[in-house]
Amino acid sequence: MSPKKFHLGWFVGFVANDFTGPFSPPDEPWDGKFYVEMAQSLERAGFDYMMFEDTVSVPDAYGRSFDTYLKHALWAPKHDPVPLAAVIAAATSRLGIIATMSTAFYPPYMLARTVATVDHIAKGRFGWNIVTSAQNQAALNFGMDKLPPHDKRYDIAHEYIDLVRELWNSWDADNIVRDRETGAYFAPGSVRAVDHDGEYFRSKGPLTTVRPPNGQPVFVQAGGSPKGRDFAAKYADSIVANPGSIEDMRKFRDDVRARAAAHGRNPDEIKILFIMMPVLGATTEEAVAANRRNITSDRAVENILAQFSFTTDIDFSQFPLDEVPPQDLTTDGEQSALEMFLQRGSGKTLRELAIDYLSPRVELVGTPDEVADRMGEIVDEVGGDGFLIYTGSNSLNRRFVAEVTEGLVPALQRRGRVRTEYGHEFLRDNLRAF
Numbered sequence: 001m002s003p004k005k006f007h008l009g010w011f012v013g014f015v016a017n018d019f020t021g022p023f024s025p026p027d028e029p030w031d032g033k034f035y036v037e038m039a040q041s042l043e044r045a046g047f048d049y050m051m052f053e054d055t056v057s058v059p060d061a062y063g064r065s066f067d068t069y070l071k072h073a074l075w076a077p078k079h080d081p082v083p084l085a086a087v088i089a090a091a092t093s094r095l096g097i098i099a100t101m102s103t104a105f106y107p108p109y110m111l112a113r114t115v116a117t118v119d120h121i122a123k124g125r126f127g128w129n130i131v132t133s134a135q136n137q138a139a140l141n142f143g144m145d146k147l148p149p150h151d152k153r154y155d156i157a158h159e160y161i162d163l164v165r166e167l168w169n170s171w172d173a174d175n176i177v178r179d180r181e182t183g184a185y186f187a188p189g190s191v192r193a194v195d196h197d198g199e200y201f202r203s204k205g206p207l208t209t210v211r212p213p214n215g216q217p218v219f220v221q222a223g224g225s226p227k228g229r230d231f232a233a234k235y236a237d238s239i240v241a242n243p244g245s246i247e248d249m250r251k252f253r254d255d256v257r258a259r260a261a262a263h264g265r266n267p268d269e270i271k272i273l274f275i276m277m278p279v280l281g282a283t284t285e286e287a288v289a290a291n292r293r294n295i296t297s298d299r300a301v302e303n304i305l306a307q308f309s310f311t312t313d314i315d316f317s318q319f320p321l322d323e324v325p326p327q328d329l330t331t332d333g334e335q336s337a338l339e340m341f342l343q344r345g346s347g348k349t350l351r352e353l354a355i356d357y358l359s360p361r362v363e364l365v366g367t368p369d370e371v372a373d374r375m376g377e378i379v380d381e382v383g384g385d386g387f388l389i390y391t392g393s394n395s396l397n398r399r400f401v402a403e404v405t406e407g408l409v410p411a412l413q414r415r416g417r418v419r420t421e422y423g424h425e426f427l428r429d430n431l432r433a434f
């Protein structure tokens with residue numbers, strides 16, 4: 001029996017890349033070239049997509065100041081991924097390009113129009129990572145006092161999706177006739193108003209843009225809560241998730257697939273990619289040593305504490321690194337994340353907790369052949385569907401991209417685990433190919 005094939009994505013932001021390591025790129029990334037060349041490498045390796053995250057605020061939770069975030073270039077600077085996606089689309093021909101846009105901040109009409117425009121430039125290879133946003137600090141940048149509560153954000157997002165779909169559907173498919181004889185550009189009656197008048201949004205329509213090449217762009221989503229999973233199961237072509245243990249991965253995938261079936265969808269239409277940070281070396285020892293260096297450096301520890309301060313709104317800079325933090329910390333932010341991090345009662349110091357948190361339960365550390373074998377085993381145990389490669393922005397450089405695209409991917413290809421060439425032009429078709 002031939003081995004089960006799986007999909008590959010790469011998770012990145014339009015952010016500062018590695019600027020301190022021995023192999024840090026000499027050039028600034030803000031003209032987009034670094035990411036365009038990276039996209040070309042991913043396309044050569046047959047990746048399904050390159051996915052750009054996005055958030056829209058400069059945090060100040062750690063030390064109640066912007067300084068630590070800006071020092072490490074964490075969350076900021078962060079440039080808008082949508083124009084970059086268009087530039088990447090023009091420099092590639094098969095790779096999917098996903099950009100994150102929030103239903104909390106984009107007016108639906110504007111999002112529908114921008115997404116349709118980029119999807120045409122990409123000839124059906126663009127995708128929208130649908131987020132509902134979780135940072136009140138971002139809400140302040142858009143004239144709101146705070147975000148709506150968690151579950152309501154998803155209720156709003158459901159109507160949002162209905163509306164943007166109505167807008168894309170306000171143009172019929174293949175309605176451009178460009179008839180030289182009659183001088184007609186499009187078929188009469190093939191563009192209509194939508195007259196949407198809902199609980200949260202009103203829009204008359206039609207959209208100004210031609211219908212997206214594939215009817216609608218690829219939808220990506222990352223919901224973890226029951227509301228989030230249900231939302232993803234209803235709409236997503238691909239779901240990205242944090243793995244936890246192999247058992248957690250299997251449960252998550254089974255749950256989302258069951259929810260998709262309950263929505264009347266074929267669960268195989270949804271590809272679930274789990275985030276993984278491979279650490280590769282020419283020998284096992286080299287990879288293990290590199291992994292240890294990655295997770296124990298002062299820089300990595302400060303990074304993770306600053307990140308945690310942001311998501312929990314607890315200022316971790318106030319606690320000494322080599323002492324046990326207070327055991328009674330609580331948050332109105334991400335509660336499950338705080339529980340996992342704190343390991344209450346373990347007696348571990350803050351530094352030890354940070355290092356534990358940086359050590360994923362499912363590791364991919366070794367030679368390309370060893371990691372390729374491990375990835376195959378994981379997919380067989382979980383049932384599918386692939387991996388979203390990631391490295392912290394502080395360690396993203398051309399050497400790491402090459403280790404994956406020139407070492408790991410060929411090892412996966414030799415095992416028949418990933419594609420050796422693209423079968424289709426549209427991203428959705430490539431995702432559904434296996």
Ligand SMILES: Cc1cc2nc3c(=O)[nH]c(=O)nc-3n(C[C@H](O)[C@H](O)[C@H](O)COP(=O)(O)O)c2cc1C
Pocket residue numbers: 011052053054055100130131132133134150222223224225226227228229240241242275
């Ligand atoms: C792989 C991954 C990527 C994500 N990317 C973003 C992002 O770019 N912007 C954002 O605001 N949230 C992002 N999130 C957060 C999710 O959109 C979502 O808020 C989070 O997973 C919590 O989901 P829940 O509210 O359903 O529990 C991401 C989450 C994951 C797991």
